[in-house]
Amino acid sequence: MLRVLYFASVREAIGTGEEMLDPPPEAATVSALIDWLATLSPAHGAAFADRARLRAAIDGRFVSLHAALGKPAEVALFPPVTGG
Numbered sequence: 682m683l684r685v686l687y688f689a690s691v692r693e694a695i696g697t698g699e700e701m702l703d704p705p706p707e708a709a710t711v712s713a714l715i716d717w718l719a720t721l722s723p724a725h726g727a728a729f730a731d732r733a734r735l736r737a738a739i740d741g742r743f744v745s746l747h748a749a750l751g752k753p754a755e756v757a758l759f760p761p762v763t764g765g
Contacts, residue, residue, distance in 0.1 A: 685718070687728070688759035691735070694728035704750075711737045712746045714756065734760050 686699045708714040712732070719729040729735065737744055738757040750756070 683753065684755040685714075686755060686757040688757065690760050691728045691758050695722075695724050709750055710746075711739070711744060711748050711750065711756065714750060715746070715758070718758075729758075736761055 682701045682703055684699060685702055687695050687697065692698050702718075704714055704717055708717045715729050715732065715735065719726045732746065735746065736759055737746055737748070738759075739748065739750065739753045740755055741757075
């Protein structure tokens with residue numbers, strides 16, 4: 682099982698901050714995981730519609746959407762971080 686965390690507008694669109702999921706073997710990269718997540722519900726599809734506005738972290742480390750997943754315990758998905 683993979684713990685998938687959602688933050689900010691992604692969390693708001695999906696309606697939860699995290700899910701425990703068992704992605705298929707084809708979800709071998711962050712991008713492929715997002716493709717699969719987008720099929721789970723209309724809310725997931727809306728949350729992941731604009732991939733250019735997404736960032737990811739695997740086990741607490743920021744990664745490219747093209748990064749290989751491997752066997753992580755956790756993947757976090759969120760919009761770009763802004764500071765102030």
